[in-house]
Amino acid sequence: MKRFIYLLWFAHEHVAFRIHEIESIASLLNIPIKWLEPPSDEPWYLVELPSEEAVQQISARSVTMRRALQLWADEPTISKLHETLKEKCLNGILEPFKLKSFKVDVDLFCNSQTKEEKLERIESFSYIPFEGPVNLKNPDVTFQYIEYYGLDPKNIPEFPTRTFFGRVVAESGRSLIHELSLKNRTFIGNTSMDPQLSLLMANLGKVSNGDLVLDPFVGSGSLLVAAAKFGGHVIGTDIDYLMLHGRTRPTRKQTRHIPRRNESIEANMVQYSCVDKYIDVIVADSSIPCWRSDVEFDCILADPPYGIREPTERIGSKEFLPIVKKETIHFPSKVDYGLNEIVKDLMKFSSKQLKLNGRLLFWVPVFKQHYDESQIPRHSSFKLIGNCEQVLTTFTARRLLIFEKIKMPEDTDECSCTIPSTNSFREQFFNWDENRLTRKEKKEAAARNKELWFAKLNNINVK
Numbered sequence: 119m120k121r122f123i124y125l126l127w128f129a130h131e132h133v134a135f136r137i138h139e140i141e142s143i144a145s146l147l148n149i150p151i152k153w154l155e156p157p158s159d160e161p162w163y164l165v166e167l168p169s170e171e172a173v174q175q176i177s178a179r180s181v182t183m184r185r186a187l188q189l190w191a192d193e194p195t196i197s198k199l200h201e202t203l204k205e206k207c208l209n210g211i212l213e214p215f216k217l218k219s220f221k222v223d224v225d226l227f228c229n230s231q232t233k234e235e236k237l238e239r240i241e242s243f244s245y246i247p248f249e250g251p252v253n254l255k256n257p258d259v260t261f262q263y264i265e266y267y268g269l270d271p272k273n274i275p276e277f278p279t280r281t282f283f284g285r286v287v288a289e290s291g292r293s294l295i296h297e298l299s300l301k302n303r304t305f306i307g308n309t310s311m312d313p314q315l316s317l318l319m320a321n322l323g324k325v326s327n328g329d330l331v332l333d334p335f336v337g338s339g340s341l342l343v344a345a346a347k348f349g350g351h352v353i354g355t356d357i358d359y360l361m362l363h364g365r366t367r368p369t370r371k372q373t374r375h376i377p378r379r380n381e382s383i384e385a386n387m388v389q390y391s392c393v394d395k396y397i398d399v400i401v402a403d404s405s406i407p408c409w410r411s412d413v414e415f416d417c418i419l420a421d422p423p424y425g426i427r428e429p430t431e432r433i434g435s436k437e438f439l440p441i442v443k444k445e446t447i448h449f450p451s452k453v454d455y456g457l458n459e460i461v462k463d464l465m466k467f468s469s470k471q472l473k474l475n476g477r478l479l480f481w482v483p484v485f486k487q488h489y490d491e492s493q494i495p496r497h498s499s500f501k502l503i504g505n506c507e508q509v510l511t512t513f514t515a516r517r518l519l520i521f522e523k524i525k526m527p528e529d530t531d532e533c534s535c536t537i538p539s540t541n542s543f544r545e546q547f548f549n550w551d552e553n554r555l556t557r558k559e560k561k562e563a564a565a566r567n568k569e570l571w572f573a574k575l576n577n578i579n580v581k
């Protein structure tokens with residue numbers, strides 16, 4: 119079978135997630151993919167794929183990619199790129215596209231260009247024997263020229279270190295990110311997951327048409343929306359009755375004084391035309407699973423609480439277990455539910471109620487200085503497929519753990535997990551720098567420093 123080389127061109131964000139996203143989509147679609155260079159932080163992957171259709175299928179689902187090119191030239195310098203391209207044109211690479219309308223897009227990575235410079239670059243390709251008309255709005259064929267100037271914006275070289283030219287064969291699924299924007303969403307909460315990460319999770323979870331997808335910490339349902347957009351039948355649980363009934367304090371500043379109306383996860387599903395994929399959400403405590411033992415989910419996506427903007431709690435009592443009469447209204451008391459416990463319960467539950475080969479994905483917050491790989495939870499029913507970091511602040515991050523179920527659980531199976539408890543994350547989050555200074559203190563410290571230096575220079579003794 120003839121295979122072609124394609125350049126997958128990425129947006130420069132969520133770098134750690136790219137390779138897992140493309141691998142997950144390719145494996146979901148059963149498309150063999152060959153990586154031609156080891157994965158790096160550079161904004162492209164060179165791959166071999168069996169057909170243009172395969173590239174289009176992968177691109178259409180990806181939210182980390184921008185577009186895919188059939189590679190015509192890949193050279194370390196601009197002059198070498200033009201040489202290669204001239205040779206390829208002589209060999210007839212343009213023939214099938216010669217008469218079509220076209221445009222050339224120019225992208226500089228880690229550098230900028232004026233309009234005039236852009237035009238100059240486009241005109242430098244005038245030797246290509248295009249015969250069709252230029253069409254900037256809706257061309258039959260788009261070509262892409264890329265100059266890469268490295269990853270360090272503080273150290274931009276004079277000339278690009280790599281250049282590419284290719285024919286655009288597919289655009290990515292990134293338009294969905296804008297379609298699902300939180301800005302215009304009917305119902306959001308103060309911890310709603312952003313659309314790109316939600317879609318990314320659905321891709322990494324290999325959600326496909328007809329799958330049964332559960333979010334046990336559903337909140338405002340962002341993960342369900344993303345999974346439903348990829349064809350999953352979605353269901354969720356949350357311990358917070360007010361959240362599921364859209365009765366929490368409005369999150370949008372300008373609507374704080376207006377009571378919430380018709381806000382719910384279902385309303386979001388209607389807004390995004392995927393209500394047919396919505397099963398329901400249930401007020402329930404995920405530490406006490408409420409599912410029939412024969413229910414099997416294809417995918418479990420979770421964004422458990424970190425204790426920063428929402429409490430981490432489960433139903434329980436420190437003192438005694440009250441006996442509740444059936445006819446009385448009972449509001450169960452709650453106790454703290456540490457991250458370790460949450461993760462252990464989630465993995466135990468998933469080991470039983472996730473399909474074999476199904477994926478379990480969840481986030482854990484980490485304090486970067488104290489994080490090490492040994493804290494990552496392990497369970498013999500699961501293989502860790504990916505562990506991707508999203509930096510939150512200088513000191514904190516969250517990691518998305520991607521697990522695949524590889525065997526049915528045994529009674530003796532235990533989940534080992536040594537993630538520091540939510541309380542400790544919370545403490546570190548709020549007291550991350552005891553020496554953090556106010557502006558005034560910083561000014562005073564700088565002045566004092568200056569004074570000390572001056573004294574040192576002039577051999578004066580200062581207390």
Ligand SMILES: C[S@@+](CC[C@H](N)C(=O)[O-])C[C@H]1O[C@@H](n2cnc3c(N)ncnc32)[C@H](O)[C@@H]1O
Pocket residue numbers: 307309310311334335336337338339340341355356357358361402403404405421422423424428429430431432433455
């Ligand atoms: C980080 S938020 C999830 C946000 C959600 N991904 C979204 O996009 O809106 C965590 C959610 O877990 C819920 N939660 C906390 N403890 C729980 C428990 N024991 N069982 C079920 N849900 C719980 C909280 O009420 C909160 O809505």
